[in-house]
Amino acid sequence: MDITPSPADPAGIGPLELVEYPHPALLRRTSPLVSIDDALCAAVDRMFEIMYEAVGVGLAANQVGLPYRLFIVNLEANPESGEELVFINPTLSRPRGTAVQEEGCLSLPGLRMDVRRPEKVVLDAWTLDGEQVRLDLDGFLARVVQHEFDHLEGRLFTDRLPEAASLEARRALDSMRDVFLGRQSRGELPVDADIHTRLAALEAERCAPPGGRA
Numbered sequence: 001m002d003i004t005p006s007p008a009d010p011a012g013i014g015p016l017e018l019v020e021y022p023h024p025a026l027l028r029r030t031s032p033l034v035s036i037d038d039a040l041c042a043a044v045d046r047m048f049e050i051m052y053e054a055v056g057v058g059l060a061a062n063q064v065g066l067p068y069r070l071f072i073v074n075l076e077a078n079p080e081s082g083e084e085l086v087f088i089n090p091t092l093s094r095p096r097g098t099a100v101q102e103e104g105c106l107s108l109p110g111l112r113m114d115v116r117r118p119e120k121v122v123l124d125a126w127t128l129d130g131e132q133v134r135l136d137l138d139g140f141l142a143r144v145v146q147h148e149f150d151h152l153e154g155r156l157f158t159d160r161l162p163e164a165a166s167l168e169a170r171r172a173l174d175s176m177r178d179v180f181l182g183r184q185s186r187g188e189l190p191v192d193a194d195i196h197t198r199l200a201a202l203e204a205e206r207c208a209p210p211g212g213r214a
């Protein structure tokens with residue numbers, strides 16, 4: 001897979017904002033990027049702003065309505081400290097151990113629950129400069145990276161709960177859905193068909209065509 005920095009600035013991405021469950025971008029697998037352009041770099045800058053405003057430690061592109069395999073992390077949740085990490089087209093391998101820790105998600109406001117995940121994992125990804133990185137992760141960074149990677153697969157931490165906790169989460173998700181559908185019916189949010197059209201247009205701009213090499 002090649003990622004070629006491109007001097008051209010194709011279609012702008014436009015204003016970005018955090019999207020909440022059940023926005024269709026969250027529930028759909030993202031697509032690998034085949035080019036990195038100025039508009040995408042600007043979008044990543046904006047993602048950091050959005051993440052810091054919400055005091056988050058990680059943010060996946062589809063949490064701001066971009067259908068790309070890209071997420072950002074700063075374990076300090078603070079622009080003045082910590083390291084700003086950008087991972088493009090990530091893959092995870094070699095899961096080892098098990099750890100349980102409480103998680104929350106900027107797209108599931110108010111919900112926090114214990115989630116079981118591998119304790120260690122190897123991450124392969126590209127940086128915004130097009131450099132390849134391989135990191136053997138454990139601790140909090142391993143947890144955050146796995147949570148963000150799940151987003152790119154269209155999965156939320158509520159998909160990883162044992163049955164009793166899952167029923168409890170279901171009630172919260174159902175009320176978030178009611179709020180979302182209400183906002184759509186009042187015209188405050190686009191309808192699903194328009195959201196899918198925009199996601200497809202963004203994919204066409206920076207991802208390989210379906211069935212093509214990526």
Ligand code: NI
Pocket residue numbers: 104105106107147151
């Ligand atoms: Ni999340």
